[in-house]
Amino acid sequence: MTTAGALSRPNYHHGDLRHALLAAGMELAREGGPDAVVLREATRRVGVSPNAAYRHFADRDALLSAVSDEALAMLATRIDALFDGIPAGTKEAVARAQLRAVGTGYVAFALDEPGLFRAAFFVPTNLETSSAASKSGPSGRSPLELLSVALDEFVASGIMPAARRPQAEFLAWSSVHGFALLCIDGPLRALPRDQADAVTQRVIDMVEAGFTA
């Protein structure tokens, strides 16, 4: 007996189930954030039995972590694109543009893909190695590294006191991260997109002024 339980797929084996499940997980995260990436629903969308997922992911957290990693990579890619598009100029002007590019890309991704953005910052219950800071885009450099490059140049250009440099990445990151979250599920939820973009620039203005004052 083949037991064939309504097997719509041609082969018994799927071929690339891991990627298919990850893609389904990304879709779910896009639609409803981390809470929406439900193991059974992912397998359903792929057309496979619930427990097939366990051949490729230890548990739901593992799938969600993979989704998180891919979302972080998308964020990095988006920031990379803005970063690479910066025209030549004085080192100072380029550094300022770099800081702006990182911040603008960060918030733009959060506003465009709130579900993926929230999933990106999912923290697995067991593991302690948050990869949020280490995922890199096509350039091979993470957003945090790009930010660091810009801030180092702030100091080299003499527009930022060296005393302010330590951990400045995290100060800038905080501002932009917090703003993104207030926009996507905080009190600024209702803010129309064009206004949110405008206020994003003011957040970056504040950070820049705070560093260079």
Place this chain on the structure above:
Amino acid sequence: MTTAGALSRPNYHHGDLRHALLAAGMELAREGGPDAVVLREATRRVGVSPNAAYRHFADRDALLSAVSDEALAMLATRIDALFDGIPAGTKEAVARAQLRAVGTGYVAFALDEPGLFRAAFFVPTNLETSSAASKSGPSGRSPLELLSVALDEFVASGIMPAARRPQAEFLAWSSVHGFALLCIDGPLRALPRDQADAVTQRVIDMVEAGFTA
């Protein structure tokens, strides 16, 4: 037949089940954030059957919203205390201290009670009225209002250009909110408490410099 299903409580009726469930919900949120406030577990801790909760809360979201409201009130209370402890001085000095008090209290609460802090920003699936901005402490004023008072005085004192005033509350809030989140479940998770406190002050420095530059 009394059907008494292991009723350890003296009376059939509980007396103040709503508050008891809310307290259990707060405890759960404190221990594990919003995801940990599980309806059945709350009733279990109170010593009541699962469905008793539905006499007092429409559904799990309603309980979680109540927890969120109470957590926000705790946050407001904490900020109030710092705000009220500010010594007299020039209006400018007081305003600067007020800004600092709001930011410091905000992050301190997040670090002391990460679970409650995350639960405070739970957003119900249905409702759109986020109360995050409107919960007030004993003073009757919300943290957002306290922040606004300080920023208005920044302008009145002439240390902040009036052009920068609109929506400055949200810029400041973003920085502090983002920093708190990076600390409690972001890449700054490992930062020891004393260092986190120190960096908090630098976040506020940055905001202040960004406004008054």
Place this chain on the structure above:
DNA sequence: TGACAGTGTTTACAGCGTTAACATCAAAGG
């Protein structure tokens, strides 16, 4: 050809949120 490792399926279980029907109690009205 046959063993085997990889992958997918079925079955099963406990825990969750939630609905519906039932039980108990306190207070109000005759």
Place this chain on the structure above:
DNA sequence: CCTTTGATGTTAACGCTGTAAACACTGTCA
């Protein structure tokens, strides 16, 4: 004093979830 009624708690049951265990199919290598 008895009855009725509304508020509050309980039990039973359903479908959903994540997950473990046992089983089935299939390509590969001896």
